[in-house]
Amino acid sequence: MRLPKLPKYTLRILLGLLATFFLLANAAHYINIGLIERLELISYDTRVRLTMPNTVDPRIVIVDLDEKSLAEVGRWPWGRDKMARLVDVLFDRYQIGALGFDILFAEPDVSSGLDKLQALEQGALRNIPEFKAQLSKIAPGLDNDTLFAKALDKRPVVLSVNFNFEKPKAGEFKAAGVLPEAILPGDAYAEHPFSVMTGYKYTGNLQQLQAHAAAGGHFNAEPDVDGVIRRAPLLIQHGKDYYEALSLAIARLVNGSPPLITKQPEKDIESLRIARTEISVGSEVTVLVPFRGSQHSFPYVSATDVLNGRLPVEALQGKIVLVGTTAAGLFDLRATPVGTVYPGVEIHANLIAGMLDNNFKQLPPYALAYEVLILLLAGILLSLLLPRLDPLTGSLVVILSMVLMVALNLYAWGQNIVLPLASPLLLIVAIFGLNMTYGFFVERRAKKQIAGLFGQYIPPELVDEMSADPESIKMEGESRELTVLFSDVRGFTTISEGLDPKALSQLMNEYLTPMTRAIHKHRGTIDKYMGDAIMAFWGAPLHDKDHVDNALAAAMEMLFLLRKLGPEFRARGWPELKIGVGLNTGPMSVGNMGSEFRRAYTVMGDAVNLGSRLESLTKEYGVDIMVGETTMEQATNMLFRQLDRVRVKGKDEPVTIFEPMGRLNRVSQEVKDEVARFHEVLSHYLARQWSPALAILTELQAQQPDCKLFALYRERIEYFMANPPEPMWDGVFTHKTK
Secondary structure, eight states: OOOOOGGGGHHHHHHHHHHHHHHHHHHTTSSOOHHHHHHHHHHHHHHHHHHOOOOOOTTEEEEEOOHHHHHHHOSSSOOHHHHHHHHHIIIIISOOSEEEEOSOOOSOOOTTOHHHHHHHHHTTTTTOHHHHHHHHHHHHHHOHHHHHHHHHTTSOEEEEEEEEOSOOOTTOOOEESBOOOOSBOGGGGSSSOOOOEEOSEEEOBOHHHHHHSSEEEEOOOOOOTTSOOOEEESEEEETTEEEEBHHHHHHHHHTTOOOEEEEOSSSSOOEEEETTEEEEOOGGGEEEOOOOSSSOSSOEEEHHHHHTTOSOGGGTTTOEEEEEOOOGGGOOEEEETTEEEEEHHHHHHHHHHHHHHTOOOBOOTTHHHHHHHHHHHHHHHHHHHGGGSOHHHHHHHHHHHHHHHHHHHHHHHHTTBOOOOHHHHHHHHHHHHHHHTHHHHHHTHHHHHHHHHHHTTSOHHHHHHHHHOGGGOOOSOEEEEEEEEEEEETTHHHHHHTSOHHHHHHHHHHHHHHHHHHHHHTTOEEEEEETTEEEEEESOSSOOTTHHHHHHHHHHHHHHHHHHHHHHHHHTTOOOOOEEEEEEEEEEEEEEEEOSSOEEEEEESHHHHHHHHHHHHHHHHTOSEEEOHHHHHHOOSEEEEEEEEEEOTTOOSOEEEEEEEEETTTSOHHHHHHHHHHHHHHHHHHTTOHHHHHHHHHHHHHHOTTOHHHHHHHHHHHHHHHSOOOTTOOSOEEOOOO
């Protein structure tokens, strides 16, 4: 099959590359396309469901505060005496290995009525010795919190804590209960802090209970933007210190409570190690939850059956037990990739199992580089190839590309590496769709080309204004006071000799586009491009009373945008560009001028020529922008530095030239002082007071030794000190070249 010539499909190629650019910008976080993020989350969930083992892990058992338990034992919360009996039964009868509570005990238990009896002892019955004696005997059995604390003592039990990530407002509740001992002291990381989620408020357990537990850990698992829980933080910072997750605390307890060791080669932590297990972590020390399957991937037993000894001993013997709830009224049901109503306690079970097996999938540090590379390869290849193929062949190429993309991703998934999938697939579909609907764009191409060509020279807002009042626009020549701008790239000949034609063309496009945007943004009209030079003017075709200020604003924004281009140009192996800008204001002839073969809307006159001369002089004085006297006089809120009085080539009358230093309300006092001191130099210079001028100039050069303007005046002053000027010398410098 013979392929047509490529240039025929330029627009289709550009559309494909444009789609590639947008997805690249999204991948690099320059823009945020929410749809892609949602699709990526959906693709992740799909991979989880397709590849999870769907087996039951017998090592971890969930003691469930289910509806059956609430019906038999009573509504929640249960008395701590029942919780104490539950702990005793689990360790004494069933000989479990470790116990974790996915429940908080932040409030004292007053269900026994002990507080009321004690109040009677201090009040109405204080004078009855028999009551006091009986109360002292029965009080220990009614102190449920003490009973529970004794049951926890010297046993491998982990209690929970919950953090809140919103900063508290003034006077707002900040804490309930106490925190467990921090796993990592903040002082150890004061010099090398790492990125981690910060909990500002917390709900912990009674100090009496936490003090008798072996450890404590948070049960936070923050959802993604769609409300689905896919990852969990293993560490959370509160104050200076760091607190471990419930799952991590239990895993350490099972391994003999070894210390937590962090691997922190640069800034962020890459992994956590407990005993011989090293857990790779992602951003903010989080891990992706390694779901084994849907709900009941771990054995569930009813809490009431445990309390009543209905289970065989081997059902729990040596197991890790988590106490949690699936009862709907207790609100511990979450949305996850494997179920929209999923018990929170089973999320912790999955995390513990992942730590025991060291089985976590992670988004690697090079995921962004992979996404950018795969988008570039797929985008460029398909953008160039699909326009040259017939629809059937193109469809087969797209299907094959998608199959290869999915296969590569699933292979990485099998190695526990999570790579982006949605954005490459979306790019393939987008390029294919653009090519299939190309006819729609062809029908409108002529109109778009005309509008695009017109918009290259006139800002869109001016086009709209001209359309609203076309009778006010005069195309024939007329005289107006306008402001003209000339800009030129310094050393362009040397730059062009160092680049091949294609690279030079790309460089010029990358340079001229933002420069043109700056001019258009400030209501300027592009007169023409002259190679690397730009000519623009303000005040026509529409009248603009602020043409001077708008021209100055455009010139300063051009310099700002050029500085922003510097790093990008260096990254592409291009030289950084420096430009000189000349601005002048005065009467000019403006209109549609030319021959019967070609005409253009342009400006002419002495004021235009002076603007061009000023641009040429910028390199002589080492400044970026130079303006004439009329421009300086009509500008508002702008600080100027007088540079010189000169005679430019082609004009006999001297002109004063200035450099704009910035908006008066924005420039620093240091700049204002420097301008004032330089004006003192000029005053002494024009008065032939060489020594005072040189003394001030020496001070200025000490602050800015590389300033070409200061060096120029030092050279002149030193020359005149050795060769005094003639009596008629007026301080005007005559330039012999353009």
